Amino acid sequence: MLALGCGLGLAAVSGMAQAAPQIQGRWIQGGLIVGQIAPGSRVRFDRRQLAVSSDGRFVIGIAYDAPPAAALEVRDPDGTAQRFEYSVEARQYDVQKIGGLPKAMVEPPAEVLKRIADDQRKVAAAREHDTPRVDFANLQRWPLAARVTGVYGSKRILNGVPRQPHFGIDLAAAEGTPVRAPAAGVVRLAERDLYYTGGTLILDHGHGVTTTYLHLSRLDVNLGDEVDAGTIIGKVGKTGRATGPHLCWRANWFDVRLDPSLLVHSEPARKGEHKK
Numbered sequence: 001m002l003a004l005g006c007g008l009g010l011a012a013v014s015g016m017a018q019a020a021p022q023i024q025g026r027w028i029q030g031g032l033i034v035g036q037i038a039p040g041s042r043v044r045f046d047r048r049q050l051a052v053s054s055d056g057r058f059v060i061g062i063a064y065d066a067p068p069a070a071a072l073e074v075r076d077p078d079g080t081a082q083r084f085e086y087s088v089e090a091r092q093y094d095v096q097k098i099g100g101l102p103k104a105m106v107e108p109p110a111e112v113l114k115r116i117a118d119d120q121r122k123v124a125a126a127r128e129h130d131t132p133r134v135d136f137a138n139l140q141r142w143p144l145a146a147r148v149t150g151v152y153g154s155k156r157i158l159n160g161v162p163r164q165p166h167f168g169i170d171l172a173a174a175e176g177t178p179v180r181a182p183a184a185g186v187v188r189l190a191e192r193d194l195y196y197t198g199g200t201l202i203l204d205h206g207h208g209v210t211t212t213y214l215h216l217s218r219l220d221v222n223l224g225d226e227v228d229a230g231t232i233i234g235k236v237g238k239t240g241r242a243t244g245p246h247l248c249w250r251a252n253w254f255d256v257r258l259d260p261s262l263l264v265h266s267e268p269a270r271k272g273e274h275k276k
């Protein structure tokens with residue numbers, strides 16, 4: 001059982017029990033859940049107080065390695081508190097062994113460590129925003145039509161050494177292929193030359209949901225720009241530490257890494273390729 005702080009008093013529910021939140025999305029590692037609840041309710045998940053929109057929507061991201069049980073603690077506008085439990089599907093992730101890489105690609109030289117740390121701070125800050133926009137509910141399109149060459153969650157072993165899993169989806173496309181916003185959002189990061197990821201964009205779709213675009217050859221938007229779904233935001237490239245032109249597409253709920261293929265309500269545009 002969860003230890004409940006904050007005096008929510010969940011054990012002593014009295015009065016009318018509220019309906020369970022309406023849930024869209026799958027309770028699966030890497031998944032995004034959009035919930036609907038009575039406006040004015042308060043919702044907690046995993047020790048985080050969630051923003052609830054004026055029409056009662058909230059969003060949750062499920063971590064790559066989330067445990068099998070999840071719970072929402074909901075407090076009605078009238079103060080009635082309840083707990084709703086869900087089971088989270090576990091996934092099997094691929095193992096990807098890549099050998100023979102140049103040492104400088106696997107182990108950054110000492111003189112760039114500060115630059116890498118600065119890059120990471122900027123990226124982390126761009127993902128902290130908790131803005132009231134609800135564009136996360138309209139993530140329906142892929143940023144481009146392409147072959148999937150890398151999937152979310154792959155455990156990577158580079159030159160025999162286990163590394164952080166791959167948290168993006170790699171979409172192979174020719175250099176210069178336009179990349180489109182999958183939903184409306186605001187540009188939270190627009191950097192032309194990050195060490196690992198080169199031309200990098202982060203779009204904020206509200207309530208902590210962001211999407212990230214790596215290795216771009218060109219950025220077509222600036223920091224703070226508002227974009228609509230379908231707006232061309234940049235072009236495919238191989239900037240940063242990339243072995244060839246592709247878009248590495250990522251999605252987050254704050255610092256929680258999500259599987260972008262679980263956000264969009266369709267398959268990638270080209271048939272016959274890897275499907276999830």
Ligand SMILES: [Zn+2]
Pocket residue numbers: 150166168169170247248249
């Ligand atoms: Zn990638």
